[in-house]
Amino acid sequence: MNALDLHADPADIACALVDIPSVSGSEAAIADAVQDALSQQKHLEVVRNGDAVLARTNLGRPSRVILAGHLDTVPVNDNLPLRRDGDVLHGLGTVDMKGGDAVFLHLAATVTEPDYDLTFVFYDCEEVEAARNGLGRIERELPDWLRGDLAIVGEPSNAVIEAGCQGTMRIEVRCGGRRAHTARAWMGVNAIHALTEPLRRLAEYRAREVEIDGLTYREGLQAVRVAGGVAGNVVPDEAVLAINFRFAPDRTAEQAEEHLRQVFDGLDLSVVDCAAGALPGLSAPTAAALVEAAGGQAAAKLGWTDVARFAALGTPAVNFGPGDPTLAHTREEHVSSTEIRRVAQALRDFLGK
Template sequence: MNAAPPTTPALDLTSDVLALTRALCDVPSVSGDETRLADLVETALRALPHLEVLRDGDAVMARTHLGRAERVVVAGHLDTVPVAANLPTRLLGEGAAAELWGRGTVDMKGGVAVQLACAAAVTEPVRDVTWVFYDHEEVASELNGLGRLVRHHPEWLRADLAVLCEPTSGAIEGGCNGTLRVEVTLPGRAAHSARAWRGVNAIHAAAPLLQALADHPAEEVEVDGLTYRESLSAVLITGGIATNVVPDRCVVTVNYRFAPALSPQEAVDRVRALVDGLGIPGAQVEVTDLAPGARPGLDHPAAAAFAATVQRLTGRTPAAKVGWTDVARFAELGVPAVNFGPGDPSLAHADDERCPVADLDTCFFALRTWLTEPTG
């Protein structure tokens, strides 16, 4: 007779943030397999009488209704990239040097633990709060659970400010860069490689483009007081059908991470202008992915108050988010948004993913303080 699968313990939202992070991480939730964790989160939130709870697929939302002058959304995703023999979690080091190792500790169950702990602890916030826990962030954008919530329940996401608990090492990172991916197709003419002069080598035709990309400076752009660093890179190249055939086609995939001062169309125009300026005969540019950036939004009173609280408690000043995050989805809704969460973002998705325990405590304390301090 087969033994019943082990029962996952319920989440204790009153435990310390470290214990809660471990409990979340030790329930694997690779994108597409978030149901068990979403069930645990939903059950824990429904036990809190001060919150209204809504479930949509494997996304869970909960909100207060206190009639406050402002409402903020605090959001985080439940899924992770695939596990790489880095679960269950391990706690290494002691005291201020202690680190929690394992998949999801940085991206981003440490942030989710901070959310859940605050949702339980802050029963009468000075701003109404909508807590959002969503699925499928680490995969194709069309599957993104936050995007689905925007379509199904836009009224739940209306707010004066959104905080996305992505890893930022406990500092506020405002807005985000946009991202553009294009395929540049370069034509040639096939020939036997023993008589290469009879053909036109499409891979060789890519040389001016590759050199232009290699020479392109990483521009720094100031937007609303924060400095964003752009990048323009070749990320894939394909061409050729056999080792004895001059290739008649080459495709270079180019990724442009552009500052939020640019609109998506302006970003496309810049890349097209670069390719057109090279004068490569027959070169064609096709946009395959495009997501807008988000301005910092730190001029909003709620965001300014949050930044002031974080700086007072940690000494950390706001910086620009150079990668793309879901703050851009809030920006499209007209909601200013910032990134704030525990863990070094450079360790996200790494096999040695690990989060300082001090970051967990700092982020919980800062978020709780901001939600409870008088606003006037």
Template sequence: MVITPINGIDDTDGTGDASHPLIPHLGDPVALTRALCDIPSESGQEGALADAVFETLEHLSARGPGLQIHRDGDAVVARTQLGRAERVVIAGHLDTVPIQGNVPARWESDAAGEQILVARGACDMKAGVAMQLSVLHRVPEPSRDVTLVFYDHEEVAAELNGLRRLAERQPDLLQGDFAVLGEPTSAGIEGGCNGTMRVEVRTTGVRAHSARAWKGVNAIHAAAPVLQRLAEFEAPAVEVDGLVFQESLSAVGIRGGVAGNVIPDECVVTVNYRFAPHWDASRAETFLREFFAGWEVTVTDAAEGARPGLDVPAAADFVRAIGGTPAAKVGWTDVARFSALGIPAVNFGPGDPLFAHKEDEHVRPGEIHRAVEALCSWLEDA
């Protein structure tokens, strides 16, 4: 269905109803970012922000040929219906990690005296959400049909992820020739993403009283070769479709012990493997089982990576419009969900990812403007 505008507003310059938290700021993506940050939306509490985004999309629908707007819980999808030859998806998550004294947003100066916007979600990723809404405001009739996806529960367990829910319930809403995920990349292009897998490597022994330790076999001591093998491993850098993905293999946890006077009969080392997207999860599991041959290995979590996909025409056009040299995304992101649907995807958004989740999380106004200008240029290009 096509949603009709709220309150009869037909505002082409973004001033709108001054009482609305977002609509008055559509003409200024930096002010819009601040307004988004000032609406708390920790994972599981995205409802108020989803409401505001939905109402803003209703408002924008009145300015052009209309949008198809859908809502699934606290996920919102808006689709232009212009009959263009290509459809692109621009996606971003609404939730943040817990607030740490950084809402509402505030302006600060960095060491060089440059103004930065400090707030929970400033870079991860409300600046990216502001980018999505600003682009639709500025380019109501793009040269490509556009699907905007705003989803919930990205920062928590994968089974709660709103994009996953949409992909399972209504995959047709996410279909497109190419996708852009607004994760922070300092307004540069990061293609694909590494896959990730966690395994538990278990060593066993024989319990005994610690006063007679020679009567037992210490499972914690038996884990030393596991840790040594990890310490000596040199993770490779792997080129995939022209981008270089750095792998890593790390112990991220260890548990064992029964009591202060007992020789333990079990020790478990938790290992995280970040693997380049030339392998799927099955091949990564095979590698880990071979690497830890002789020990019991249990897979506890896995997520496929995503190849860059920069060779498709829509992606090549995007790279030309944005400029710069694409890099590989070494962390896992939801581009992998688009890849699983057969849609090439890249990460692109304002904000330095090194500040995501930190107490001083922030974004620079210049990056917000650059990201919006670049996307508008791409979507206006016939």
């Protein structure tokens, strides 16, 4: 494997990263390459934590900016090795998120006299269950490395600042009944039929649109799975409706749960999973300066990302990276080299030389 040249065109760095397979749980090779490349930069302190690599400046600046990107990808889907078609890079991870990683690595090597102290976090296992996410491990084992005045997560955002993120909650509504032979159905109680009531409430539900810091967040409440049934000739005695709630970041996780218990009052509801959202934090001076450097426009992040982890630590956080997020996790992932360079230049203008 060739060494990464962090002084090269960031689009070329992205190509090199894509051609190092790094499906979640198998990031050792790419972490080795990143560690080797960052260790060559004499102005950086570099540490390894599992298959995460962290680097930072210690210049005594009054503010610190964190730039964070995950190294892992979803499983390969006949989209490796990388294919370059003129300006466009095709392949697994070009969008999610080795294009963003390439930008951060290039800046780590070439921005040596920034206006802020900088911390770079390249971490593992973002694409799998939250318990394995490398940021969580870093928070437990190296918490000082995640302290800053602004965090920039390089998730694909079409090269537009996407601020904050929605919270997400998964619940189950469970309906009970009584089994009976379908030839004597009147002797039973059909649990699947009982789902009519929660489904009616979902159909009549009107989701909020919330404006925060000038950005509009749209909530959503959707049934995502129905489970039930015993056999083709048995009246079912249990049915479960799985529901996903995407909530605006002005609600806490506790408030989101309370809202759902009101919506489904009288029904058997249990929370399966929850991750709080993140307020945009664009009123923070450092965040406002970034928005200005990126063209003056920002959008609400409709989805959940690791910005929420930084927000929970009290650090304003935004998503800013090259690539169309709707292409993430698809076989057709591709990103423009021009967009990678544009994000790199915007961040260079913000960070200083």
